[in-house]
Amino acid sequence: MAELVFFSGTMDSGKSTLALQTDYNHAARGHTGLVFTRNDRAGAARISSRLGLETTAREVDDDTDFWELVADERLRGCLIDYLVCDEAQFYSPAQVEQLARLVDEVEIDVFAFGITTDFRTRLFPGSARLLELADRTEILQVQALCWCGRRATHQARTVGGVMVVEGEQVVVGDTASSAVVAYEVLCRRHHMRRMTASAARQYAMSDETRLDLP
Structure with a gap:
């Protein structure tokens, strides 16, 4: 049976790499899929991994309707077996519901990849809906590390080198x-x-300076 699977992790945990690998594995078995992304750092309509892997994808925007996109493909005679959805945290809750409907009513596997919380430690709306609807949520096993060596669990945003919340x-x-x-x-x-x-x-530098004072 088809599933909606949400692969979640922080930045640097290999989400986009896994998205690309998932698409490759299914395509290699003769399956037909569509690949989506939104706001990738490489630019519009691209999926890029920090390891240097990159490929074209369909850019999701506020008007994207996954149900209509798949219906259009089917009208052209192209049966879609799976969707790979990268940067899924940026999708709207309504778009996540469209993905769930495709799984339930059209038997299309949907593999969504994204982070759960923003720089303020608040859930992204898209991620929140995925957590609510997904058949499975998989936490990526590659652990991103904080500068101190502990497991990284949160994203921080800096503006001009200063962290903001x-x-x-x-x-x-x-x-x-x-x-x-x-x-x-x-x-x-x-x-x-x-x-x-x-x-x-x-x-650390300021602390060392204090220690050097007479």
Whole structure:
């Protein structure tokens, strides 16, 4: 039977890599699928992995209707076996419900990949609906690490190198420290303390300076 499966993890846990691998594995067995993404850091209509893998995809926007897209494909004589949906945290709850309907009524497997919480530690609406509706939720086994070495569980946003906990929920950035808007994974302890890797280094340097004082 078809399933709606939500693969969840923090940044750097290999979600997009697994999405690409999932599409490859099913296509290699002769299955026909559609690949979707939204707000990928590589640009519109792209799925990119931090390992350097990248491929084209269909860009999801506010007007995307998955039910209609699959219906159009079927009218053209293309039977869809599966959907791969990357960056699913950015989908609307209504779009997640469309995906669930495709699983239940058309027997299409849907593999969704995304993070659960934003930089404020609040659930993304799309992820919340996936947690509510998914047949299975899989936590990715590749553990992203905080700068301290603990397992990273939270996303942090920095603006101009300073961690922020207020602002729009969706702002596309990168993990590069040189970016104006950047993201970093932290353990809960250091997210609560707003201590990024850069802040920790600055604190250590100032502490060393104090120790050197006569």
